[in-house]
Amino acid sequence: MILRLQSFFAGLLAVLTAALLALGAAQAKPASGGYQLFEPVALEHQHAIQLASLGNFDYHAKVASECCNAPNKGSQIALNRQNGAVFENQVVDALSHVGGVKNGTPVTVTLPNGKQVTTIPDLWGRNTGGILEVKNVQDLSNSNQLRAQLQLAEETGTPFNLVVSPRTQNISGPLRDRIDEVTSKVGGGIYRYDPSTGDLSNF
Numbered sequence: 001m002i003l004r005l006q007s008f009f010a011g012l013l014a015v016l017t018a019a020l021l022a023l024g025a026a027q028a029k030p031a032s033g034g035y036q037l038f039e040p041v042a043l044e045h046q047h048a049i050q051l052a053s054l055g056n057f058d059y060h061a062k063v064a065s066e067c068c069n070a071p072n073k074g075s076q077i078a079l080n081r082q083n084g085a086v087f088e089n090q091v092v093d094a095l096s097h098v099g100g101v102k103n104g105t106p107v108t109v110t111l112p113n114g115k116q117v118t119t120i121p122d123l124w125g126r127n128t129g130g131i132l133e134v135k136n137v138q139d140l141s142n143s144n145q146l147r148a149q150l151q152l153a154e155e156t157g158t159p160f161n162l163v164v165s166p167r168t169q170n171i172s173g174p175l176r177d178r179i180d181e182v183t184s185k186v187g188g189g190i191y192r193y194d195p196s197t198g199d200l201s202n203f
Helices: 002-027 034-069 073-098 144-156 173-186
Strands: 107-110 116-119 123-125 130-135 160-164 188-194 199-202
Touching: 073 123, 073 130, 073 188, 107 144, 116 144, 130 144, 144 160, 144 173, 160 173, 173 188
Parallel strands: 130 160, 160 188
Antiparallel strands: 107 116, 123 130, 188 199
């Protein structure tokens, strides 16, 4: 706001100064016609000053607007995590009648490219049909976390289950292909759970 006011007053002062100079020149208008030669130049400079001042004003206004209206990425990430945790708890509650509990055991897997990934499947055990990962995102791709869990399922012969929310619209081709490859060997699949109805269906 301060920068905007400074730019505005600076532009206003420049315009007034140019106007006074032009007025003084008009009062001292020579009979020889020299004023007619000076007037276009003076007006051109005055116009340039106005444009420059307005340009600075618009620039600072744009910066201030972007600053004030820019999304808070940190808050959005926190909100996404919160939404994910809420849906995860809903899935855990839905499976509690068969002994489903939140898993807290980490496991480290070495991917084919040599990268070590430590992951904690959301649910893991016989009561939940093997490894079960819960996702509440719009688009889902083949992340290192899912690569590690799929490899773990394949190596241990444990069924892999991915449960997504009604919010999920797209699962990338590479991820679907990899899930199909693993589940064809060990069992499992991709499911959609709707907490509002309690329905669990194939994705």
